[in-house]
Amino acid sequence: MPSATGDAGSVIVSEIRRFVDKEVLPVATELEHRDEYPAALIQQMREMGLFAMTIGPAYGGLGLPFTTYAAVIEELGRGWMTLAGILNTHVIVSYILEQFGTKEQKKRWLPVMVEGEKRCAFCLTEPDAGSDVAAIKTYAVRDGDLYRLNGNKMFVSNGRRAHFYLVLCKTDREAQPPHRGMSALIVEKGTKGLVIHRDLEKLGYKGVDTVALSFDDAPVPVTNLVGDREGDGFKQVMSGLEVGRINVAARAVGLARAAFEDAIAYSFQRRAFGKPIFEHQAVHMRLADMYTRIEAARLLTRQAAEKKDRGERADLEAGVAKLFASEMCQETTLDALRVFGGYGYIKEMRAERYYRDAPMSLIGEGTSDIQKVVIARALERLYKKE
Ligand SMILES: Cc1cc2nc3c(=O)[nH]c(=O)nc-3n(C[C@H](O)[C@H](O)[C@H](O)COP(=O)(O)OP(=O)(O)OC[C@H]3O[C@@H](n4cnc5c(N)ncnc54)[C@H](O)[C@@H]3O)c2cc1C
Numbered sequence: 001m002p003s004a005t006g007d008a009g010s011v012i013v014s015e016i017r018r019f020v021d022k023e024v025l026p027v028a029t030e031l032e033h034r035d036e037y038p039a040a041l042i043q044q045m046r047e048m049g050l051f052a053m054t055i056g057p058a059y060g061g062l063g064l065p066f067t068t069y070a071a072v073i074e075e076l077g078r079g080w081m082t083l084a085g086i087l088n089t090h091v092i093v094s095y096i097l098e099q100f101g102t103k104e105q106k107k108r109w110l111p112v113m114v115e116g117e118k119r120c121a122f123c124l125t126e127p128d129a130g131s132d133v134a135a136i137k138t139y140a141v142r143d144g145d146l147y148r149l150n151g152n153k154m155f156v157s158n159g160r161r162a163h164f165y166l167v168l169c170k171t172d173r174e175a176q177p178p179h180r181g182m183s184a185l186i187v188e189k190g191t192k193g194l195v196i197h198r199d200l201e202k203l204g205y206k207g208v209d210t211v212a213l214s215f216d217d218a219p220v221p222v223t224n225l226v227g228d229r230e231g232d233g234f235k236q237v238m239s240g241l242e243v244g245r246i247n248v249a250a251r252a253v254g255l256a257r258a259a260f261e262d263a264i265a266y267s268f269q270r271r272a273f274g275k276p277i278f279e280h281q282a283v284h285m286r287l288a289d290m291y292t293r294i295e296a297a298r299l300l301t302r303q304a305a306e307k308k309d310r311g312e313r314a315d316l317e318a319g320v321a322k323l324f325a326s327e328m329c330q331e332t333t334l335d336a337l338r339v340f341g342g343y344g345y346i347k348e349m350r351a352e353r354y355y356r357d358a359p360m361s362l363i364g365e366g367t368s369d370i371q372k373v374v375i376a377r378a379l380e381r382l383y384k385k386e
Contacts, residue, residue, distance in 0.1 A: 009064055009065065009067065009068025009071060009072075012048075012049075012053075012062075012064065012068060012072060013068065013071045013072055013075060015048060016048070016050075016072050016075040016076065017075050019044065019045075019048065019075075019079075020075050020076065020078055020079035021079075023041060023044060024041060024076075024079030024080055024083065025079055027041075028079055028080035028350075028353075029350055029353055031080075031207055032080065032082070032204075032206050032207055032353055033206075033347065033353075035201075035206040035207060036207055037161070037207055037208070037209065038080070038082065038083065038086075038207050041080075041083060042083075042086060042116075045083065045086075045087070045116070046115070046116035046117065049062055050072065050087060050116070051087065051090055051113065051114065051115070051116025051119065052113075052114040052115075052116065053068070053069055053072065053091070054066065054069050054091050054094065054095060054243075055094050055098060055110055055113060055114050056098060056110075059098070059106060059107075059110035059111050059113075059114060060110075060111050060114040061094075061110070061114050065305070065309040066243070066246055066305035066306075066308045066309050067302055067305040067306055067309060069091070069246070069247075069250075069305065070246055070247075070249075070250040070301050070302060070304075070305040071250075073087070073246075073247050073250035073251050073254065074250045074251070074253045074254040074257070074298065074301075075254060076251065076254065077250060077251030077252065077253065077254025077255045077257075077258070078254040078255065078257050078258045078261075079254075079258070080207070081204075081205060081251050081254070081255050081357045081360070081361075082205060082206065082207040082208045082357075084247060084250070084251035084254070085157055085158075085205060085208045085251070085360075085364075086119075086157075086158060086208050087247070088157070088244055088247040088248070089119075089120055089121050089122040089157050089158050089162070089244075090113065090116070090119045090120045090158070091243060091247065092120075092122050092166075092240040092241070092243050092244045092247075093113075093120035093121075093122055093164060093166045093240070094109075094110060094113045094120065095239075095240055095243050096166060096184065096226060096236050096237065096239070096240040097109055097110060097113075097186075097226065098110060099236070099239060100184075100226055100227045100232065100236045100239075101226055101227065102227065102228050104223070105186075105223075105224075105226065109164065109186070113164070118163035118164065119158060119161065119162055119163060119164075120158070120162055120163070120164045120165070120166065121156050121157065121158045121159045121162035121164070121165045121166070122156075122157070122165075122166050122237075122240070122244075123153040123156050123159075123165050123166065123167045123168065123213070124136070124153075124168050124237060125153065125154045125155045125156075126138060126151065126152055126153055126154055127152055127154045127212070130154075130155075131366065131367060131369070131370050133168070133179070133234070133237075134177065134178040134179050134234075135178075136151070136168060136169070136170065136182070137151055137152075137170075138150065138151025138152070138153065138167065138168070138169040138170065138215065139151060139169055139170040139171070139173055140169045140170070140171050140183065140185060140220065142171075142222070143219075145221060145222050145223075146219045146220060146221060146222060147171070147185060147219075147220045147221075147222060147224075147225070148217050148218070148219060148220075149167065149169060149185060149187065149193070149215040149217070149218040149219075149220050150215055150216065150217060150218075151169060151214065151215055152212070152213070152214045152215075153167065153212070153213050153214070153215075154212050155200065155210055155212075156210065156211050156212070156213055157208055157209070157210050157364075158208060158209060159196060159209055159210065159211035159213055160196055160199060160209040160211050161209055162189065163188065163189045164186055164187075164188060164189070165186070165187040165188075165189075165194070166184055166185075166186055166226070166237075166240075167184065167185050167186075167187050167215070168182055168183075168184055168233050168234070168237050169182065169183060169184075169185060169233070170182055170183075171183040171225075171230040171231070171233075172230065172231065175231070179234035180231055180234075181230075181231060182231070182233040182234040183225055183226070183230045183231060183232065183233040184225075184226040184227075184232075184233035184236050184237060185220050185224050185225055185226070186220075186224040186226060187215070187218060187220055187224070188224075191218050191219065191220065192218060192219060193215055193216040193217050193218030193219070194213065194214075194215055194218050195213060195214050195215075195216060196211050196212075196213045197211070197212045197213060197214065198211065198212050199211055200212065202360075203356050203359065204353070204356030204357040204358070204359065204360060205357055205360040238315070239313075241318075241365055241366065242304075242308060242313075242314045242315060242318040243308065243318075244364075244365040245304070245318035245319065245321065245322040245365045245366070245371075246301060246304050246305050246308060246314075246318055246321065246322075247365075248322050248325070248326060248361050248364050248365045249297065249300070249301040249304065249318070249321040249322045249324075249325035249326070249361075250301050250305075250325075251361065252297065252322075252325040252326045252328065252329035252358070252361040253294060253297045253298045253301055253325055253328075253329070255329050255333065255354055255357055255358060255361070256290070256293070256294050256297070256325075256328060256329040256332035256333065256358075257294055258350070258354060259290075259332050259333045259335075259336035259351060259354040259355075260287070260290045260291060260294060260332060260336065262336060262340075262349075262350055262351060262354075263287065263290070263335070263336040263339040263340065263351070264278070264287050264339075266339060266340055266343075267283055267284070267287060267339055270341075277339070283339060286335050286338065286339065287339070289335070290332045290335050290336070293328040293331070293332060294328065294332065296324070296328075297321070297324055297325035297328045297329075300317070300320055300321040300324050300325065301321045301325055303317050303321065304317035304318040304320070304321040304322075315374055315377075315378055316374075316375060316378035316379070316382075319366075319371045319372075319374040319375045319378070320371075320375060322361075322365060322366070322371050323368055323371035323372065323375065325361070326358075326361035326362045326368065327362070327368060329358045329361050330358045330359060330361070330362060332358075333351070333354040333355045333357075333358040334355065334358075336351050336354060336355070337351050337352070337355055
């Protein structure tokens, strides 16, 4: 099942495919069961330039298109979805800075981010506000050359190991509609008042740290406001979320592909009623459905990435891709379990890991319900006559 990408990207995609086969698959299940941070794999990903992939050459990055990024993420997702997640928040934050940051901000942070040693976290969700981003309570008040930042953030992926946190907050708590009063601040690790409270234990998506944290009068230099004016934060993070949704769609394609590939291989070996189970129509029809859905999801993901590469708004395409791919992934990993019968349910088989990892794609970067809301709003824009 080849994953298509342009010539420029095909070398890196082949390199990642080899990396996944040789380095990731032999260790992923064990690391996952131990919920262990994959430090050695991350080091190799840094050396391959993956943290620099989407950052422009002006800042030392590779400047590769999102179509290549999606193909790389698919490969990583095939190996271990967690690796795609560790890259995701870094790419979202560096993308937002490159698109919306001031000249000084880009010069200051992007060359550091290219190295991948210092990585980024993306803080939107709060204990009482996830889907409803406009309901966030975290706020920043100007105090001379500083903002004083207060509030709680929840489910922060890469939150313990990040060096840079992009934090969505309110700089005007009275603004109506509320999103007009939101800004994005870069908070650096070690900032006084930034407290990481706890690591959250999860069903799947293990190995990557997901934390609850808070800001208690944290002093953030005014020069860390992304862009040159307050009130643009909502627009900036929504654009970043399109990149995040391409990541989640691509990793769902990769994860589903891994489940499919394991299932079809097993179906040729396992025998029941005197023949390989693949020969039973119910099994091969199931595999045909799995394959077809994966192919469709990849094309939708590629379509969204192409739109983003053209510099166009891609909320509709990214929403469609993320919705379809994540629901497809959930179904496909369950179908793989069915093909494996009882063996799919035990921990020695990768199928159980795939099945526990899949639901994360239904939630991260907005639930499936929220993708439908995003899609419907875009359809209204496109089809409603004044
Ligand atoms: C492992 C993990 C990692 C994460 N990483 C990050 C991260 O790095 N940064 C970050 O900011 N967030 C992160 N998140 C948070 C994630 O984005 C949110 O969990 C998600 O957006 C849903 O928000 P919620 O959990 O508050 O659910 P809620 O918003 O409370 O939703 C609960 C239910 O109500 C439904 N619902 C809500 N509103 C509507 C509506 N208008 N129409 C229809 N249905 C609706 C939802 O679909 C859902 O089914 C992570 C979450 C997890 C589990």
